[in-house]
Amino acid sequence: IIHNYEIARKIGIPVIIVPISPENPIWMLTARHVMPLLKYVPFGNGNFTRFGYVGWQFDDKYRVHQELGDAVVFSTPAKNWIYLSNADTTHELIRKERQGEFARPVELLAMLDVFGPNLSTTNGADWQRQRKCTAASFNEQSNGLVWTESLRQGQQLLAYWKKGDKNKSSTMAQDARTLTLDVLVHAAFGKSFDFYGAREKKTTSRPLSYRDALAIILENAIPILIVGPENLKRLSFIPGLARLGDAALQFKKYMSDMFDENAEKAQDGTARGNLITSLVRASVDDKLISREEVIGNIFVYNFAGHDTTAHSFAFTFILLALNPDVQDWMSEEINHVINEDQTLDAKYDAFPRLVRTLAILLETLRLYDPLLSIVKGTQTQPGYLTIGSQKIIVPPDTRIILNLQALQSHPKYWGDDSLEWKPSRWIQTRPGPEPLFDRESIIELDHGAYIPWGEGNRSCPGKKFAQVEHVAVMVAMFRDHFVAPARLEGEGEEAARERTRSTLRDTGMVLLLQILHPEKAPLEWKARA
Numbered sequence: 107i108i109h110n111y112e113i114a115r116k117i118g119i120p121v122i123i124v125p126i127s128p129e130n131p132i133w134m135l136t137a138r139h140v141m142p143l144l145k146y147v148p149f150g151n152g153n154f155t156r157f158g159y160v161g162w163q164f165d166d167k168y169r170v171h172q173e174l175g176d177a178v179v180f181s182t183p184a185k186n187w188i189y190l191s192n193a194d195t196t197h198e199l200i201r202k203e204r205q206g207e208f209a210r211p212v213e214l215l216a217m218l219d220v221f222g223p224n225l226s227t228t229n230g231a232d233w234q235r236q237r238k239c240t241a242a243s244f245n246e247q248s249n250g251l252v253w254t255e256s257l258r259q260g261q262q263l264l265a266y267w268k269k270g271d272k273n274k275s276s277t278m279a280q281d282a283r284t285l286t287l288d289v290l291v292h293a294a295f296g297k298s299f300d301f302y303g304a305r306e307k308k309t310t311s312r313p314l315s316y317r318d319a320l321a322i323i324l325e326n327a328i329p330i331l332i333v334g335p336e337n338l339k340r341l342s343f344i345p346g347l348a349r350l351g352d353a354a355l356q357f358k359k360y361m362s363d364m365f366d367e368n369a370e371k372a373q374d375g376t377a378r379g380n381l382i383t384s385l386v387r388a389s390v391d392d393k394l395i396s397r398e399e400v401i402g403n404i405f406v407y408n409f410a411g412h413d414t415t416a417h418s419f420a421f422t423f424i425l426l427a428l429n430p431d432v433q434d435w436m437s438e439e440i441n442h443v444i445n446e447d448q449t450l451d452a453k454y455d456a457f458p459r460l461v462r463t464l465a466i467l468l469e470t471l472r473l474y475d476p477l478l479s480i481v482k483g484t485q486t487q488p489g490y491l492t493i494g495s496q497k498i499i500v501p502p503d504t505r506i507i508l509n510l511q512a513l514q515s516h517p518k519y520w521g522d523d524s525l526e527w528k529p530s531r532w533i534q535t536r537p538g539p540e541p542l543f544d545r546e547s548i549i550e551l552d553h554g555a556y557i558p559w560g561e562g563n564r565s566c567p568g569k570k571f572a573q574v575e576h577v578a579v580m581v582a583m584f585r586d587h588f589v590a591p592a593r594l595e596g597e598g599e600e601a602a603r604e605r606t607r608s609t610l611r612d613t614g615m616v617l618l619l620q621i622l623h624p625e626k627a628p629l630e631w632k633a634r635a
């Protein structure tokens with residue numbers, strides 16, 4: 107740490123010493139539990155308890171940068187980590203990433219290779235080839251499929267929640283994960299499953315369907331990524347691991363069988379366009395991608411697209427329940443744009459007109475970004491960055507963290523109400539004789555301090571997918587209904603709201619940012635008058 111501190115001091119930005127590396131896997135898993143205890147020991151206060159755990163950015167917001175400046179370096183025993191909260195520097199870095207500087211430190215994600223090599227864990231020509239093969243199937247045709255499937259799933263989810271005890275949905279976060287999995291499975295494999303909620307979950311029959319195998323894998327991603335599918339089988343004497351090992355092996359087998367099935371279809375020309383068919387075509391016809399890479403990429407697209415969108419739904423539902431005026435504002439737009447008798451008839455071409463509804467997602471991600479930050483870095487060569495009027499040399503082997511939480515909440519970009527969840531900030535209205543809704547659009551930001559999907563080469567290929575899915579589910583659920591905090595036995599309305607607010611405040615980083623105990627805030631769904 108002394109060596110790293112000496113290097114950090116020479117950069118010329120404030121240095122904070124953090125005595126445990128954020129990359130230490132044991133610390134990553136235990137910090138959240140250990141940290142509250144450290145508050146009671148004399149050395150525990152100060153920087154260590156403030157910055158020493160995964161997800162500190164959510165609690166700190168932009169404050170460290172307001173106190174110390176747009177760039178701050180954390181000196182840790184393993185490496186130096188520069189945290190950045192300056193929009194111009196962020197875009198300079200992204201431009202330079204295109205030219206091969208400041209690449210993603212793929213070794214941090216190596217565990218995502220469990221089912222095969224994939225684009226997330228490579229750089230350079232290998233990444234480019236895999237990105238080209240996979241991202242090609244995320245086009246407007248597949249977004250149309252995401253739209254219809256999300257409407258269908260959203261309606262089934264609403265019906266399920268309305269059937270519950272007094273219309274309450276205490277399994278909201280779990281059910282949102284099921285919905286996002288079903289939409290992904292549809293886009294990836296072209297198969298539709300009916301939504302089934304947490305209460306209806308059967309004890310899994312054997313053999314598992316690939317949707318159920320994938321659900322088990324994604325719900326238990328941490329042990330699977332750490333231990334690896336093959337080792338799970340070996341450790342099957344440990345309670346719980348046998349089921350995981352089984353799901354992981356079955357998933358791999360399903361993917362392999364699907365590869366063969368689609369390879370035949372590709373040859374006789376009957377394949378339809380979805381992720382697996384286009385990957386198999388790229389593999390069999392064009393020899394661009396190996397069988398292992400096809401399976402690895404199918405897993406990683408599902409992994410990357412699952413909890414990011416599911417947690418965003420959980421945040422959005424709770425935020426909307428706490429803000430009935432925002433619900434009315436969104437629902438007015440939905441009812442203006444979607445005026446068919448049946449919500450399911452809504453066509454994908456309505457999507458660009460649902461700007462308030464999209465603003466809800468943009469605003470949720472601004473303050474509840476599932477990743478909190480994006481990590482880049484230098485390797486053997488130094489890098490050069492400009493922070494305001496200062497030019498710095500980033501030493502080799504340094505991590506650079508784009509602090510999205512700070513960037514997206516800093517008053518210098520977002521004003522004095524920057525910490526308020528206010529979707530209307532995203533809407534601009536042009537003058538004219540047309541109805542109000544037809545004159546509204548999403549504002550063009552002039553500061554660039556908003557990159558929840560990243561930017562540049564490595565930006566998220568699922569950005570539009572996530573937007574379409576979110577808007578369609580809002581249409582299905584909020585056109586004719588509204589949601590409110592459910593009251594517990596003997597509880598008044600204000601007490602229920604306060605419990606819901608405190609459940610939302612109890613948010614932290616697990617694999618991603620999430621509400622830690624969503625079951626404490628059941629929601630109630632009612633038809634609009």
Ligand code: HEM
Nearest residue numbers: 225226410411414415558559560564565566567568571572
């Ligand atoms: C609200 C939802 C989502 C958010 C906030 C999000 C955010 C991100 C971010 C920040 C990155 C990394 C960018 C970088 O390193 O510069 C990323 C990468 C990625 N995302 Fe998403 N994502 C979301 C949904 C999705 C969905 C729905 C899918 C797939 C259907 C997906 C697939 C991927 C993949 C495969 C990568 C790796 C790309 C690469 O390495 O080239 N994401 N996402």
